[in-house]
Amino acid sequence: MMLNTRDRDDFLASTVIKLLKRNAVPNLRRIIAKTHSADIAHWFPHLRPDEKPALFNLLVKEKRMSEVLGELHSEERNLFFQSSEPTVLVEVLKDMPPDDVSDTLADLPLEQRDALLRLIKGSATHAVEQILQYDEKTAGYIMNPHFFALPQDITASAAVERIREMADLEMVFYVYVVDEENRLKGVLSLRQLVTTRPNTLLKDLMTTRVYTVHTTTLQEEVARVVARYNLLAVPVVDEDNKLVGIVTVDDVVDVIREENTEDMLKMAGTGDVDIGSKSILKNTRARLPWLFASWISGIAAGQVIGLFQVQLEQLAVLAVFIPIIAGMGGNVGLQSATIVVRGLATGEVNLNEVWQILRREAVTGITLGCIYGLLLGLFARFRYWNLTSASANLLWFPLVVALSICLNMTLAATVGTVMPMLFKRLRIDPAIATGPFVTASLDVIGNLSYFLIAGVFLF
Amino acid sequence: MMLNTRDRDDFLASTVIKLLKRNAVPNLRRIIAKTHSADIAHWFPHLRPDEKPALFNLLVKEKRMSEVLGELHSEERNLFFQSSEPTVLVEVLKDMPPDDVSDTLADLPLEQRDALLRLIKGSATHAVEQILQYDEKTAGYIMNPHFFALPQDITASAAVERIREMADLEMVFYVYVVDEENRLKGVLSLRQLVTTRPNTLLKDLMTTRVYTVHTTTLQEEVARVVARYNLLAVPVVDEDNKLVGIVTVDDVVDVIREENTEDMLKMAGTGDVDIGSKSILKNTRARLPWLFASWISGIAAGQVIGLFQVQLEQLAVLAVFIPIIAGMGGNVGLQSATIVVRGLATGEVNLNEVWQILRREAVTGITLGCIYGLLLGLFARFRYWNLTSASANLLWFPLVVALSICLNMTLAATVGTVMPMLFKRLRIDPAIATGPFVTASLDVIGNLSYFLIAGVFLF
Numbered sequence: 001m002m003l004n005t006r007d008r009d010d011f012l013a014s015t016v017i018k019l020l021k022r023n024a025v026p027n028l029r030r031i032i033a034k035t036h037s038a039d040i041a042h043w044f045p046h047l048r049p050d051e052k053p054a055l056f057n058l059l060v061k062e063k064r065m066s067e068v069l070g071e072l073h074s075e076e077r078n079l080f081f082q083s084s085e086p087t088v089l090v091e092v093l094k095d096m097p098p099d100d101v102s103d104t105l106a107d108l109p110l111e112q113r114d115a116l117l118r119l120i121k122g123s124a125t126h127a128v129e130q131i132l133q134y135d136e137k138t139a140g141y142i143m144n145p146h147f148f149a150l151p152q153d154i155t156a157s158a159a160v161e162r163i164r165e166m167a168d169l170e171m172v173f174y175v176y177v178v179d180e181e182n183r184l185k186g187v188l189s190l191r192q193l194v195t196t197r198p199n200t201l202l203k204d205l206m207t208t209r210v211y212t213v214h215t216t217t218l219q220e221e222v223a224r225v226v227a228r229y230n231l232l233a234v235p236v237v238d239e240d241n242k243l244v245g246i247v248t249v250d251d252v253v254d255v256i257r258e259e260n261t262e263d264m265l266k267m268a269g270t271g272d273v274d275i276g277s278k279s280i281l282k283n284t285r286a287r288l289p290w291l292f293a294s295w296i297s298g299i300a301a302g303q304v305i306g307l308f309q310v311q312l313e314q315l316a317v318l319a320v321f322i323p324i325i326a327g328m329g330g331n332v333g334l335q336s337a338t339i340v341v342r343g344l345a346t347g348e349v350n351l352n353e354v355w356q357i358l359r360r361e362a363v364t365g366i367t368l369g370c371i372y373g374l375l376l377g378l379f380a381r382f383r384y385w386n387l388t389s390a391s392a393n394l395l396w397f398p399l400v401v402a403l404s405i406c407l408n409m410t411l412a413a414t415v416g417t418v419m420p421m422l423f424k425r426l427r428i429d430p431a432i433a434t435g436p437f438v439t440a441s442l443d444v445i446g447n448l449s450y451f452l453i454a455g456v457f458l459f
Numbered sequence: 460m461m462l463n464t465r466d467r468d469d470f471l472a473s474t475v476i477k478l479l480k481r482n483a484v485p486n487l488r489r490i491i492a493k494t495h496s497a498d499i500a501h502w503f504p505h506l507r508p509d510e511k512p513a514l515f516n517l518l519v520k521e522k523r524m525s526e527v528l529g530e531l532h533s534e535e536r537n538l539f540f541q542s543s544e545p546t547v548l549v550e551v552l553k554d555m556p557p558d559d560v561s562d563t564l565a566d567l568p569l570e571q572r573d574a575l576l577r578l579i580k581g582s583a584t585h586a587v588e589q590i591l592q593y594d595e596k597t598a599g600y601i602m603n604p605h606f607f608a609l610p611q612d613i614t615a616s617a618a619v620e621r622i623r624e625m626a627d628l629e630m631v632f633y634v635y636v637v638d639e640e641n642r643l644k645g646v647l648s649l650r651q652l653v654t655t656r657p658n659t660l661l662k663d664l665m666t667t668r669v670y671t672v673h674t675t676t677l678q679e680e681v682a683r684v685v686a687r688y689n690l691l692a693v694p695v696v697d698e699d700n701k702l703v704g705i706v707t708v709d710d711v712v713d714v715i716r717e718e719n720t721e722d723m724l725k726m727a728g729t730g731d732v733d734i735g736s737k738s739i740l741k742n743t744r745a746r747l748p749w750l751f752a753s754w755i756s757g758i759a760a761g762q763v764i765g766l767f768q769v770q771l772e773q774l775a776v777l778a779v780f781i782p783i784i785a786g787m788g789g790n791v792g793l794q795s796a797t798i799v800v801r802g803l804a805t806g807e808v809n810l811n812e813v814w815q816i817l818r819r820e821a822v823t824g825i826t827l828g829c830i831y832g833l834l835l836g837l838f839a840r841f842r843y844w845n846l847t848s849a850s851a852n853l854l855w856f857p858l859v860v861a862l863s864i865c866l867n868m869t870l871a872a873t874v875g876t877v878m879p880m881l882f883k884r885l886r887i888d889p890a891i892a893t894g895p896f897v898t899a900s901l902d903v904i905g906n907l908s909y910f911l912i913a914g915v916f917l918f
Contacts, residue, residue, distance in 0.1 A: 268797035298783025324757025
């Protein structure tokens with residue numbers, strides 16, 4: 001039987017916890033030696049905070065901490081920084097690739113970061129400092145400045161010889177070809193190099209049409225380029241078209257995951273929450289402002305109800321249907337908004353199709369509204385049989401709730417569709433529209449339409 | 460200046476639309492020849508349905524349709540199938556790799572699919588039929604059955620010679636090594652092959668520790684393996700450990716995107732919606748059942764209000780605070796649930812941490828509840844000054860709403876955290892918990908706590 005990664009994590013982590021408790025260092029060493037760094041990183045969420053430093057120490061001694069550190073979540077990375085001596089930190093950071101170092105240091109307070117950079121010294125520091133110059137979430141920031149480039153006038157066999165010499169460069173599958181001034185001229189695959197005649201010049205072999213990104217290109221766009229053209233890596237060039245780094249597909253996979261997390265959190269109106277963090281303060285601070293939109297809309301929806309206080313005093317049963325009418329509207333609106341937001345993100349929905357999508361959503365809203373309206377009308381008729389039979393006016397009551405829910409679901413589907421598209425056109429992130437803004441407006445619309453309809457038929 | 464992919468799509472698509480209208484075939488041909496198939500596929504959402512067949516025809520004539528078809532959304536793919544002659548379809552399908560064919564045919568009605576397969580014939584059909592045997596969303600279904608494997612007893616130079624002969628296999632970067640019975644024995648990179656001494660035997664060069672997946676492994680797990688170990692491809696083996704295919708990282712990127720879309724839609728309670736589809740019937744049918752949960756909960760929440768009808772008749776202003784108390788609870792609950800669902804999906808939240816996460820969310824809920832409770836209490840005091848000054852009892856009114864919102868937000872954060880974790884433990888997809896189920900329970904809890912507190916203080 002083959003365990004999946006999750007079950008294996010669970011199993012190994014519980015073994016490691018037992019061994020840590022018994023301080024069984026030789027056994028732990030053996031397990032660590034046999035385990036991939038990415039797997040070791042996945043043990044940490046299973047450990048209690050006070051168990052983690054012991055494992056950090058062991059990993060440092062086994063020279064595995066540099067690999068593991070790059071794979072940890074920020075919460076654990078910070079714990080490592082807090083619980084380790086500067087000399088240990090320097091030793092660990094020195095063995096990491098520059099893009100991992102910059103990523104690791106990014107969360108630290110500026111002073112601590114600079115202090116560490118001063119301690120590392122050497123050429124690595126230079127690369128790290130260069131990366132840190134670029135804005136977060138740009139190609140410059142996520143790129144690896146160590147890449148493999150060759151001049152255009154050498155032969156295929158000379159190129160293979162060069163590759164032989166570059167022992168420690170991982171992931172060579174594309175060979176980038178540059179001119180004397182390091183300007184990107186073309187690309188070829190290692191396979192082309194191997195299968196051509198040995199004396200072919202690189203410039204005769206290379207493809208000159210290369211998909212590139214700029215140092216300032218947003219990581220989202222980098223991911224889109226790599227995904228769309230099925231690339232294994234994309235070269236990063238500066239304003240002079242000089243090759244300065246590459247972004248590999250494994251980093252792109254991380255970017256896609258990160259961007260998706262961001263979108264989901266925005267849709268739920270949670271701002272920039274750090275999911276893994278245990279800090280209540282950070283968690284609260286990230287969520288507080290978003291809830292204000294919903295506070296305001298709640299007040300507004302309530303004031304709408306307040307306008308009809310006299311009617312409510314006469315017919316308190318009206319209040320019974322407030323939650324379902326607002327709730328069904330909110331849900332349909334959320335459905336429509338999510339479909340549009342996600343469609344815009346994946347490219348399945350296009351701003352040019354606004355009328356088609358709007359029509360689809362509005363008609364879906366009406367259809368769903370009619371079905372659930374009928375259901376609610378029947379419920380109102382039979383649950384409140386005595387009441388609705390009491391006067392001629394009140395016979396209309398089931399119709400009122402049925403009409404209200406139908407109208408409200410239609411409006412909700414429309415608003416949920418229009419809002420993200422409008423945001424997109426205004427070049428604001430449409431994911432924001434789903435959370436607080438759609439829900440906010442729907443609450444108000446829902447109550448207003450309900451009580452207006454009730455006013456027409458019942459009073 | 461460098462256009463990003465989206466702006467370039469917009470620009471090129473509008474040019475193509477103009478040229479199609481003028482029937483300017485030579486210009487269109489020139490653009491098509493210069494454009495990547497993945498970019499051509501992105502023109503289609505910009506075109507009106509009646510403009511699409513003309514572009515299909517042109518792409519077929521230019522022999523580009525096979526590449527483009529694999530990149531289209533299902534809506535457009537089906538349009539192509541409907542608007543083309545069988546002979547054209549056969550010609551297009553014959554040029555596609557088997558995994559793309561199976562993916563393309565998957566949406567079609569069984570009869571049409573079998574009819575087409577019979578028409579294609581040949582070895583390709585065999586591969587396609589094999590893929591179609593596997594369940595959707597498994598490694599067997601998404602793998603490419605054409606891969607590159609070599610026996611273990613040949614030398615590195617012989618291996619390079621073999622690669623030279625295999626002209627049309629794309630993406631050779633890993634060389635898989637198998638025994639006589641095609642059982643996977645090891646892996647080596649093309650780079651190792653090139654940089655070693657030519658007479659080294661593959662079995663002395665290869666890494667024997669290979670990350671593999673089974674034909675039945677779910678695509679989600681395949682994506683996790685590739686992402687975690689930064690692989691460019693993962694070999695797929697059958698129950699006898701025989702190598703039957705590979706899944707490459709570009710397919711994994713698509714899988715990650717697809718799984719994320721599914722999660723988001725589930726969270727919004729939309730079921731299996733086809734985002735790009737224009738079909739109102741399909742759209743309605745996918746969303747209808749999910750809304751039923753919210754219908755039931757709306758009724759239940761209303762019945763809770765109904766229990767306090769007498770109090771409402773006495774004090775209709777109570778109804779004014781129903782939306783904000785339920786709404787704030789719902790929002791905090793959605794925040795917590797989204798954080799937990801996403802954390803579970805990315806591995807940042809772990810079931811072993813249930814108490815830590817629960818504590819963080821509950822305390823966050825209380826903190827946010829106190830802040831917004833205070834705010835709401837103040838609002839109630841000043842907005843309803845006359846009312847609350849009217850009697851000694853009613854002086855408590857601001858406290859009632861403040862307490863209610865605070866209690867409700869705390870409960871909501873707790874429920875929103877516990878539900879997805881519970882679902883996960885029961886091995887049910889936690890994404891389902893966020894949508895209908897969390898919202899449903901929160902509506903009921905919200906109203907109940909509000910009116911109970913009101914009952915204690917006011918009546």
